Amino acid sequence: MIIHQLSIFLENKSGRLTEVLEALGEENIRITALSVADTTEFGILRLIVSEPEKARELLKKQNFTVNLTEVISVMAPNEAKHYAKILRILSDLDISVEYTYAFSVGDKSIIILRCSNTEDAIKALKSHEMELLKASDLYKI
Amino acid sequence: MEIWNRHFECMDRDGIRHVQSERLRETVERVYFNVPYYRNRMQEAGLGPENIQTIDDLAKLPFTTKPDLRDNYPFGLFAVPMSEIVRLHASSGTTGKPTVVGYTRNDISTWSEVMARTLTSAGANKNDFIQVAYGYGLFTGGLGLHYGGEKIGASVIPISGGNTSRQIQLMKDFGSTVLACTPSYALYLAEAIQESGIKRDDLKLRVGVFGAEPWTENMRREIEDKLKIKAIDIYGLSEVIGPGVASECLVQEGLHINEDHFYPEIIDPVTLKVLPAGSTGELVFTTLTKEGLPLIRYRTRDLTRLIYDKCKCGRTMVRMDKCLGRSDDMLIIRGVNLFPSQVESVLLEMSEIKPHYLLIVDRVNNLDTLELKVEVDEAFFQDKISQLESLRQKLQNNLENSLGLAIKVTLVEPKIIERSEGKSKRVIDKRKF
Numbered sequence: 001m002i003i004h005q006l007s008i009f010l011e012n013k014s015g016r017l018t019e020v021l022e023a024l025g026e027e028n029i030r031i032t033a034l035s036v037a038d039t040t041e042f043g044i045l046r047l048i049v050s051e052p053e054k055a056r057e058l059l060k061k062q063n064f065t066v067n068l069t070e071v072i073s074v075m076a077p078n079e080a081k082h083y084a085k086i087l088r089i090l091s092d093l094d095i096s097v098e099y100t101y102a103f104s105v106g107d108k109s110i111i112i113l114r115c116s117n118t119e120d121a122i123k124a125l126k127s128h129e130m131e132l133l134k135a136s137d138l139y140k141i
Numbered sequence: 142m143e144i145w146n147r148h149f150e151c152m153d154r155d156g157i158r159h160v161q162s163e164r165l166r167e168t169v170e171r172v173y174f175n176v177p178y179y180r181n182r183m184q185e186a187g188l189g190p191e192n193i194q195t196i197d198d199l200a201k202l203p204f205t206t207k208p209d210l211r212d213n214y215p216f217g218l219f220a221v222p223m224s225e226i227v228r229l230h231a232s233s234g235t236t237g238k239p240t241v242v243g244y245t246r247n248d249i250s251t252w253s254e255v256m257a258r259t260l261t262s263a264g265a266n267k268n269d270f271i272q273v274a275y276g277y278g279l280f281t282g283g284l285g286l287h288y289g290g291e292k293i294g295a296s297v298i299p300i301s302g303g304n305t306s307r308q309i310q311l312m313k314d315f316g317s318t319v320l321a322c323t324p325s326y327a328l329y330l331a332e333a334i335q336e337s338g339i340k341r342d343d344l345k346l347r348v349g350v351f352g353a354e355p356w357t358e359n360m361r362r363e364i365e366d367k368l369k370i371k372a373i374d375i376y377g378l379s380e381v382i383g384p385g386v387a388s389e390c391l392v393q394e395g396l397h398i399n400e401d402h403f404y405p406e407i408i409d410p411v412t413l414k415v416l417p418a419g420s421t422g423e424l425v426f427t428t429l430t431k432e433g434l435p436l437i438r439y440r441t442r443d444l445t446r447l448i449y450d451k452c453k454c455g456r457t458m459v460r461m462d463k464c465l466g467r468s469d470d471m472l473i474i475r476g477v478n479l480f481p482s483q484v485e486s487v488l489l490e491m492s493e494i495k496p497h498y499l500l501i502v503d504r505v506n507n508l509d510t511l512e513l514k515v516e517v518d519e520a521f522f523q524d525k526i527s528q529l530e531s532l533r534q535k536l537q538n539n540l541e542n543s544l545g546l547a548i549k550v551t552l553v554e555p556k557i558i559e560r561s562e563g564k565s566k567r568v569i570d571k572r573k574f
Contacts, residue, residue, distance in 0.1 A: 007524030063556040069524045
């Protein structure tokens with residue numbers, strides 16, 4: 001249930017994001033989800049890709065600072081109350097969400113969560129019968 | 142034009158050489174018998190005090206450097222018992238250890254004397270109000286100007302650095318006629334005065350004595366234009382005494398060195414040979430009267446040349462050109478000395494950061510700015526903005542605490558900063574001198 005997300009440190013300079021995507025494109029790596037967190041000077045690019053290990057090596061060779069981060073993914077109807085319920089389950093157990101992002105496929109939301117404790121988060125969401133996605137499920141989307 | 146000490150400042154060359162030789166003999170004798178460091182260095186060179194009879198014998202003696210001061214931190218090179226020391230000053234050093242200087246009562250009196258000459262050569266006298274906007278404290282700027290100002294009988298305003306609106310208010314209300322600060326702060330003040338809406342006619346400012354950092358002729362013209370004053374260049378370094386080592390007169394054609402107290406030589410920084418008169422090279426000073434911390438052939442690392450012709454002002458004291466640069470990598474930022482190696486040692490203490498850095502020095506609105514670009518270590522990078530931000534903040538705090546300078550830290554991607562191949566480029570100085 002643990003998904004390995006690529007986290008890439010980027011300076012806020014034009015062209016850097018393009019370079020990352022071009023590098024991945026050359027090896028036919030597919031991107032399921034993408035999110036950027038930024039400050040005035042730097043940003044962190046977060047990617048769910050088809051072959052995270054391969055993508056990581058590739059980017060490392062091109063001198064990017066890149067790490068694999070453990071995240072989880074939940075599928076739920078794309079109504080706000082479902083997203084809220086997921087967050088409520090976690091906060092009730094004092095599991096903090098460091099960041100989250102989501103996208104819709106049809107009437108479903110695919111929610112990515114980075115939690116302070118990944119294992120506990122998985123257990124909690126499962127016990128509430130939330131639909132957790134495996135990495136292989138995600139890469140197929 | 143007034144001259145504070147006509148006897149020495151206008152002495153003929155033979156006379157001054159005689160004074161220098163006599164004072165050198167006394168100094169060498171003092172350090173030989175009172176400072177083990179100098180005695181050992183002289184014995185290694187097979188020299189005793191009897192081998193130094195005239196100023197021409199000076200070249201036989203070994204040099205003293207800033208690292209020598211640091212190795213003998215804090216008081217190892219003092220030539221008198223601590224009971225004779227009445228004042229300590231210090232400047233920042235390379236490994237967190239400052240360079241410490243000690244003054245006896247006579248040294249303070251010498252310092253006041255040379256500062257009185259400095260202020261007099263800038264045209265100041267007992268009727269002036271001197272606003273001392275140099276920092277007071279361990280830095281020698283504030284107290285140096287202060288004692289000189291009192292010695293000539295002027296009204297000294299010890300306002301110290303910073304607090305610009307108060308500077309302007311007192312300048313107007315007290316009628317300051319002389320401003321003493323760094324040239325970059327003078328420009329900053331000039332603009333603040335324009336913005337404040339105070340009319341130039343409401344100010345009595347006539348002259349400025351500026352030093353402690355390098356500045357250009359262009360900057361001088363800008364200051365003179367904007368403040369409508371005469372801008373006088375002064376030179377000094379705390380190791381030698383502080384401000385008062387040399388200063389311009391109103392002719393503004395070089396800085397007169399108080400060579401009856403501080404003997405200058407120009408050397409080739411590579412071969413260490415003394416260069417013929419008029420050549421450009423590294424300035425070296427031997428103190429001739431100092432008691433607390435006498436220095437023999439101290440390498441300043443400042444590059445300049447000496448002018449022995451008589452000046453139009455009537456003074457015969459040798460002049461030095463404005464400093465052209467340095468023979469080492471020391472930077473002077475807002476009057477504070479900074480070696481890139483100091484930055485490096487702070488970085489090395491933090492395992493989260495690679496010791497690859499680039500220091501960018503610039504001058505924005507007439508104030509020096511420092512930006513440090515450092516690479517984020519992959520082992521540390523953990524995908525949280527808050528973590529990277531706190532790392533940046535921690536580094537910024539560590540730098541400020543150990544260097545006494547505010548530095549803007551920017552995190553950059555790895556391998557962006559050029560790797561060292563022999564001599565790497567660690568510093569980009571965009572300021573124009």
